[in-house]
Amino acid sequence: MEKRELVEGKVDWKGRTAVRGKQGGTRTALFVLATFAFENVATLALSVNLTTYFNGVMHFELADAANELTNYLGTSYILSILAAVLADSYIGRYKAVLIGGFLELVALALFAIQAHYPSLKPPPCDVFEPTSHCEKIGGGSAVLLFVALYFLAVGSAGVKAALPSHGADQYDEKDPKEAKQMSSFFNFLLLAVCGGGAVSLTLIVWIQDHKGWDWGFGVSSIAVLFAFIIFTVGLPMYRIQVIQGTTAITEIIQVYVAAIRNRKLELPEDPTELYEIDHDKEAAIEEDFLPHRDIFRFLDKAAIQSTSIGKYGKLEAPNPWKLCRVTQVENAKVILGVLPIFCCTIIMTLCLAQLQTFSVQQGLTMDTSVTKSFHIPPASLPIIPVMFIIFTVPVYDRIFVPFARKITGIPTGITHLQRIGVGLILSFISMAVAGFLEVKRKGVARDHDMLDAIPVTQPLPMSTFWLSFQYFIFGIADLFTYVGLLEFFYSEAPAGLKSVSSCFLWSSMALGYFFSTILVKIVNASTKNSKSGGWLAGNNINRNHLNLFYWLLSLVSLFNFFIYLFAAKRYKYRPTNPVLTNEKAKV
Known part of the structure; x- marks a missing residue:
């Protein structure tokens, strides 16, 4: 066997040096993409619908329900740093994925058990009726809820920390052909996320809303089990990064x-x-x-x-x-240099958190009918940008990138920083549009004397598809910023920090979710003297001032974009980066 066929620094699952053509490459990366797709089938619906579960089943107030969701998401993303360090330096990336998948399976099983047995949750009531007394979950049932929630956070952290880097490990950055394939891998990683997300936001949400939360959590458990099996089947074909020994x-x-x-x-x-x-x-x-x-x-x-x-x-x-x-x-110096870029992406996730929480609650007040017999669940609205991304990613990767490559000479078409910047300005536009649509929604409620309407029984005569505008714009922002960040951090990071590099993205998202919780509390405290008792207080979103909150986020996003431009102009790419031949960033 010729030496050139071996891949330095990579081994197979038995510890032997990986062989090009036998281990790794796009064929093997498909197992990683399929794993990520099924993992997202199980979990993405929870990212948009858990607010409804906490509010409608566990009887948290709306703002508290939104905060519980963002706290969970923030914890999951921040724990990915610890998971990445363990993956890079001690247990290996593929083992981190297996452990994370097992914990997710246990957590979703606990959720399903609690949702099935009435004795493990508070008695039902109408959270939208002011005179109704709702007993909030407490005692041992609350312990079970939060154990399941944070088991899921830990498991998800392991998968997010190690799986993208393990997929990129299937390519050799020093080989020009495989370097281009690795760039496509990150684009198709988003496609896998969106493909799984499309199933999650339709099938899983529909099951949660129409068949019950116990069925919803049960099907999610099965999806994680499939992900676990698929990942394990690919083990003999993986290129496995040699553990560095020292962190x-x-x-x-x-x-x-x-x-x-x-x-x-x-x-x-x-x-x-x-x-x-x-x-x-x-x-x-x-x-x-x-x-x-x-x-x-x-x-x-x-x-x-x-x-x-x-x-x-x-x-x-x-x-x-x-x-x-x-x-x-x-x-x-590389790590220090990426920190300003990292900090400038936090605000985007803060905006995303609102689309996963308050925008879903907006949809609950609106007409969700598609036909006379079919209604779309509000939590399924993100399917609009997801479907757009599913069709756009192949076009972007196979048409736009080759065309831009001929003009710029850059293998990825445009630089990572240019891609990130496009997404940041689109997040500003998305929040501005969301504010104007909320003004229109409240105007319809006021014109029809429905400011105190109970959303479940008296939807506004306004289609929930109006919210698709803000989701659509933010979906394009996702395509540019989050994938650009993942590839940027991976390509810039030292060899021993590849998993940790992907956690720059997850950590940015974690801080965005935590800041969302803090910002909601600050806004409510600062506006408690308003008629509604706070812009976002209580359970009646028709009486709140969500439009002002969205516009506040829009202004913050615009200010953040100008700071990003300054930081990106000053950034110098790592000299050995195969994507760029010049040190100076082009923005």
Whole structure:
């Protein structure tokens, strides 16, 4: 077997060096895409419909129900960082996916059990009737609810942290053909998410609303089981990234510690005098060497060399907490450089959180009929952008990217930062449109004297499809920003931080969900003297001022976009990035 057929740094499931054509490639990545699709069949419906479950079944107030959902989502995304560190440095990415899938299966089974037995949930009541007394869930039943919820959060964190990176591991970035295929993989990863999401937002939501929540959670459990089986079947064909042994995060921390300890030393005028190990002695990891860049110079002090003689007159081995190699310093610079981009994407998820919570509640007040006999559940409204993305991703990947590639010379058509920027400006537009549509919805309620109407029995004479405008625009934003972020962070991250790099996206989303909870509380506290007792207070959305809240988010999003432009203009791509040949970001 010729050496060129082996893939360095990758092994098969038995620990043997991976063989090109036998392990990895697009064929193997299909198992990852199918796994992600079935996982989203099980979980995406919960991201938009759990507010209804908490409000209508567990009897949380509307704002509290929305906050419980965003807290769960935020926790799941933030835990993905810990899951990624474990995946990269200790257990491996494919094992992290298997553990995460098992926890999701247990959690959904617990949800199904609780939803099935009346003794495990509060007695039914009409949460929209002011005179009705609703008993909120408590005691052991509440414990069961939150155990299931956060088991699901932990399991989902493991899958989100490791599965995208494990899929990208099936390609060799140093091979030009596979590098292009890896770019397509990230686009089709979104397609898999949307394909699973389309089933989740229609079939699973319909089952939850018409057959009962116990059936809904049960079918979701089956979907996770299918995902688990599909992923396991592909095990003999996977290229598995060799576990680094030491955490790359530790190496990043060492750079900062060494830079602080060496802060009083003078930087040499010639960067070649900074410490680096001999390339020849480390030929096996030659791809890990990065050239020095004249940015964040304060970190260069971590690589200032000083001769250290030991007790027996021999040179001592360098202390990694006082002397770091140039490549290690450059990796730290890469992580520091992406932080401003990371921070600028948080607001977009804050906007997304409203479409998963308050927009669903808007739909509950409106006419959901498609025909005389068929009604679309409001939680299924995100199917509109999802279907658009399903049809758009192949067009984007197979038509737009090759066309743009001929003009720009960039393998991905446009730069990652350009793609992210398009999504951010569209999120601003989406929130502005949402505000205007809420004004129209409340105007219809006022004109028909239905401001105090009970949505379940007295829907407004206004189609819920009006909300599709805000979902449609945000769906396009998803296509650009979230996939652009995932590919950007993966391509820029050091080799030992590939799973952690994908968690930059999930962490950005986590902070967005947490900030949503905080912002809702701040807005209600600041507007408690209004007639409704707060812009978002109570259960009657017709009496609230959701339009003002949407416009506030729109202004915040616009301000955030201008900050992003400033950060993106200053960003310099990693020199070894195969996507870009120039350091300067094009925005």
